[in-house]
Amino acid sequence: MGVGALPELQLYIGGEWRGPNGRDTQAVLNPATGETLGALPLATSQDLDDALDASQRGFDAWRSTPPEARAAILDKTAALLRERADALAAIATLEQGKPLAEARGEAFYAASILEFHAGEAVRNYGRVLPRAPGLRSLVTKQPVGPVAAFCAWNFPIINPVRKISPALAAGCSVILKPSEETPASAIAVVRCFLDAGLPGDVAQLVFGLPDMVSRTLLASPITRKLSFTGSVPVGKQLMRLASDTVMRMTMELGGHSPVLVFDDCDLEKTLDTLVAHKFRNAGQVCVSPTRFHVQEGIYDRFAAGFAERAGRIKTGDGRDADTVMGPTANPRRSAAIEAMVENARSIGAKLLAGGGRADGAGFFFQPTVLGDVPLEAAAMNEEPFGPLALLRRFATVEDAIAQANRLPFGLAAYCFTENGRRQNLLGDTVDAGMIVINNVRTSWPDAPFGGMKESGFGSEDGPEGVEGHMVTKAIHVS
Ligand code: NAD
Numbered sequence: 001m002g003v004g005a006l007p008e009l010q011l012y013i014g015g016e017w018r019g020p021n022g023r024d025t026q027a028v029l030n031p032a033t034g035e036t037l038g039a040l041p042l043a044t045s046q047d048l049d050d051a052l053d054a055s056q057r058g059f060d061a062w063r064s065t066p067p068e069a070r071a072a073i074l075d076k077t078a079a080l081l082r083e084r085a086d087a088l089a090a091i092a093t094l095e096q097g098k099p100l101a102e103a104r105g106e107a108f109y110a111a112s113i114l115e116f117h118a119g120e121a122v123r124n125y126g127r128v129l130p131r132a133p134g135l136r137s138l139v140t141k142q143p144v145g146p147v148a149a150f151c152a153w154n155f156p157i158i159n160p161v162r163k164i165s166p167a168l169a170a171g172c173s174v175i176l177k178p179s180e181e182t183p184a185s186a187i188a189v190v191r192c193f194l195d196a197g198l199p200g201d202v203a204q205l206v207f208g209l210p211d212m213v214s215r216t217l218l219a220s221p222i223t224r225k226l227s228f229t230g231s232v233p234v235g236k237q238l239m240r241l242a243s244d245t246v247m248r249m250t251m252e253l254g255g256h257s258p259v260l261v262f263d264d265c266d267l268e269k270t271l272d273t274l275v276a277h278k279f280r281n282a283g284q285v286c287v288s289p290t291r292f293h294v295q296e297g298i299y300d301r302f303a304a305g306f307a308e309r310a311g312r313i314k315t316g317d318g319r320d321a322d323t324v325m326g327p328t329a330n331p332r333r334s335a336a337i338e339a340m341v342e343n344a345r346s347i348g349a350k351l352l353a354g355g356g357r358a359d360g361a362g363f364f365f366q367p368t369v370l371g372d373v374p375l376e377a378a379a380m381n382e383e384p385f386g387p388l389a390l391l392r393r394f395a396t397v398e399d400a401i402a403q404a405n406r407l408p409f410g411l412a413a414y415c416f417t418e419n420g421r422r423q424n425l426l427g428d429t430v431d432a433g434m435i436v437i438n439n440v441r442t443s444w445p446d447a448p449f450g451g452m453k454e455s456g457f458g459s460e461d462g463p464e465g466v467e468g469h470m471v472t473k474a475i476h477v478s
Helices: 045-062 067-083 085-096 100-121 158-170 183-195 210-219 232-243 267-283 296-311 331-346 397-404 420-429 462-467
Strands: 011-013 016-018 025-029 036-041 127-130 136-143 147-150 174-177 203-205 225-229 248-252 257-261 289-295 350-353 368-371 388-394 412-416 434-437 470-477
Touching (some): 067 183, 100 158, 225 232, 257 267, 267 412, 296 350, 296 388, 331 368, 331 388, 388 397, 412 420
Parallel strands (some): 225 248, 289 388, 412 434
Antiparallel strands (some): 025 036, 136 470, 350 368
């Protein structure tokens, strides 16, 4: 494999790699050029049946594997991710478009997620409830069973690792269907697990027609858990399918993160932090700051500073060293952002920076800032998932909280204020699974990551992520 090429695109089922061999295929594109990088084989129904059978065998073996042995494999996988970070980053950038430095950071962060889960694998404790002498109740945890995990293309290295790690730490097997648009990163990640010694049947990797794959896997009595990262509409559809067999679910869905910026914030520092965070991964992040509600006293300075910084961002192919923002990952995103910008401008939003597709054959869109955006604008109500910042003014803290809680989503929220009393109020009253004050970092391996309202339920990472892959039993002994 040379620079600019993907490794072989295959499925991994029942301990063997399966190539095209007569299967239908789907083209994988380079979003920076629009060129085809490879042909991805799509699973047949026989492949999915084989994956389910293997997953049951894998579960039977893995749940009986001592936790220390499971932990050692997770730790070794982490070491391989670190060792192979450059190769992994090259693949992720090629098929997803993000700058190489961001993709490399993904590989290292994914390694730290694995290391945390290696620790958790040996800490799946229960409780003893003493009663009268000779009588006691035990509360024990055991792995829920084979997991069906589906994840999106925006973090092609982290998303697969975040799905596989808690399942393995809990003692579950897993069938992973990553995005068909970024398959090679997931293949390279699964190779790290296998090279670290993961037995063949414990993890299956499939690609296919998403609807066919999810209907098959979720209808099977073998699957006992659904874990999904992706859009709200697809999440709702999968929840309906999963309810037929009453399986456990972890749903990490979209958001529409509000940012509340108060007059007393450190303005320059706030701007530097927010602009970098907004355009990271071309805004294609579930926790991307989206609605910037800015207090009247600093709104004009904030808007000018934001637009000026956004206008300086260098866009380009993620493989070029000076690129700060790559293309959007697929033509759907650039088209959706274009429509949202036109819609907002047609009802009075002011264009402060960017506003259109950037030159080049790929799916580029300029870092775009809109000011005084009406609440009726589509972008103020649907997740843009792209390089679009929406600015509005507010007067009081009550106004700001009402704006933050206006939508049916509740993933991340950001607040910038030096006032401690107000920080506490915002933490208690803003509807979001993650509230970040005077910063933008939402994710640490030991902290629960997840949303409320239509952004989903259940957490990834933290002890909560493993807990979501376990069932609790009470055993009363006399
Ligand atoms: P989409 O809803 O079509 O797909 C999102 C992901 O879900 C993709 O990876 C896709 O392969 C998968 N998917 C789609 N249908 C599925 C099905 N029936 N069964 C199983 N998996 C299925 O959207 P898209 O155009 O790829 O992305 C745009 C939207 O997705 C954005 O508006 C954003 O809300 C959302 N998104 C969210 C996240 C996140 O981290 N929460 C990540 C990526 C995309």
